[in-house]
Amino acid sequence: MKENNNRLGWLFTSPYLLYSIVFFFIPLIWSFYLSFTNWDLIAPDFQFVGFDNFAKALQSPSVHAAFWVTYKFMLVFVPLVSVMALIVSVLVHSLPKYKSLFLVGFFLPYLSSGVVSALIVKGFLSYNSPLNMSLRKIGIRIDWLGTSWSALFIVGLIMAWKFTGYYALILTASLESIDHEVYEAAAIDGVNSKQRFWRITLPLLYPGFYTTLILAFGVTFGIFTEVYQLTGGGPNFATNTWQMEIFSQAFKNLQAGYASAVALLASIATFVSIYIIRKLLEKWGARNGWV
């Protein structure tokens, strides 16, 4: 019986296992191999260069920029998307009906093309757009995509707009799962709405909130389309993400070996950062008695 269950388990998980082997495991091994060569994927000849690619990457200003830009994006994107998703989920949760319809509406940006949203924003922020013409009339002139802080903020804002609906979906599901009896008991004890939110809703929502936070931190390591379309990683590498750097080295400079080394460094940075963030969030939740 146990053996049959085991076989059935393997059978059901085999499609995903196969998918993981083909699309994750083999490319990972391949990328590891490539990172020690100077191969461009095309040339018939190439050399093993040992750790040269890694040494070069660790000294590269654009790689340094990619490392720090990720954390800068975190500072913009994570608080923005968390607060917006929380607001949306609380508002949708409080609706008497048509909750799903509203959630689908907020979820749509997540499904939209990053290229399209980036191009719309580009037009909206152009020098001769109605917004900038109006701002100039009152003496305000900002080169939105040409100034480091604003370019970073704009990309963070677009990403937050895109992911708010997705995270709100998770948070709404968490809100729906909170037992109504808890609120009823609190009402009998005379708890006001502010206390209800901070003392009941937020702690009980924490497991869902924890999930969205981890997902949001993870997103910052994979930003590409919006940056590629809006700023190309500029100005002065201010928006040069890990993915932009890997793309530029692999597909513009045709240095697949070097790009693989950068990709491995990016995955190490991602793994270590997410691990630390996860531990900090767990500690924070435990200290407050939320988990």
Add this chain to the structure above:
Amino acid sequence: MLAACGSKKDNAATTVDGVTTIEFWAASNPTQQAYWQEMATAYEKTNAKVKINVSVIKESPSSEATIQAAIAGGSAPTLSENINRGFAAQLSASKALVPLDTLTGFSDIITTRKMTSTIEPWKFADGHQYVLPIYSNAMLFGWRLDLLKELGYDAPPQTYIEILELNTKLKAKYPDKFIWAKADLADPTAWKRWFDFFMIYDAASNGNKFIEGDKFVGDDKAGIATLQFIDDLRKNKGILAENVADPFETGTSLFIDLGPWTFKNWVEKFPDMKYNENYTLSMPPVPDGVDPKTSKTFADTKGLVIYASATKEQQAAALEFIKWVYSDPNNDAKWFEQTNLPPARDDLSTNESFKAILDKSPELKPYAENVPNAVPPMDNAKFNDLQTILGQEAWTKVVRGELDPETAWANMKTAIEGALK
């Protein structure tokens, strides 16, 4: 990932029952795609032993990346167009291209198409020709003639000092207008330097090659003068390096770099733009004291390549197809008419086949006339890296006012020399 997921094409199966199938990748431009489809269909009628599949090079994320991925995945076409000299250098360094001059019949194309002089600068450092240039745009600057006239000019200024004087008049009358408005000016992306730095630098340096083989041969005096011109314009609020929607067409900027492909777009989007009525064209400005008549410019030029992964039969069939296309000047005329891109021929402004087109579209005449004055991009395999350094170390820093021209040029030179080692 790319190579791991790619599948090797069974090249042996490309010749079946004596019919050789060749894959042709055309640029992602409807007029170019239509042209090549028409040529392929016509050729198939004359040669039943060849089948040509024409498809478009996907531009997502870029045509270069698509080609690179196809080569790595073993699904490269037999031949493709839209290849610039720098990318061809990258591909040839990876032995992905056939040296065209080693194929029988290549020299016939050069002679028949009358392109001996035009193709000469395309020769690579190893002495081979890897690309057959199809078109050569001598990039020009467009000027708002209506604005110039308002400011008291009948023709565009030609030297740096004249442009700075014009800028003073422009700012006095229209503080919100600029000589040059374009976000790309502050973007270090490699290819963007073709349409700002190289246009002006080629004029200042009398067509200096900048990089020759693996050596930096840039003209210090001309390079610093180019950067100084931009710095002076910036200081006098003459440039706007921000994202601006259609700056030239809306009159936000007085001049802009223009390629002839723009005119087809204007017919649809800006039908009011009329040559010699509200805009005119000129070669790039020159430093003070230099004769404007000697001005050179950047050649936006792309061509055909044959891939080394194709079978010998496919390579031979591809060359025969190209030979057939270029054996008739009317095919080049058709190309010129449909795409507005000047064919890369020595006789463009003298051959009767093109006269009617140039008479009908006078805005194309300056492009045709300046083909001999246009300098093609560098043939170094590291061109992307080198031009990015040019942007990051010098051009964009001067545009943003972060460095003075001399320091920026010196920093760029050191960085480029380091990258070339």
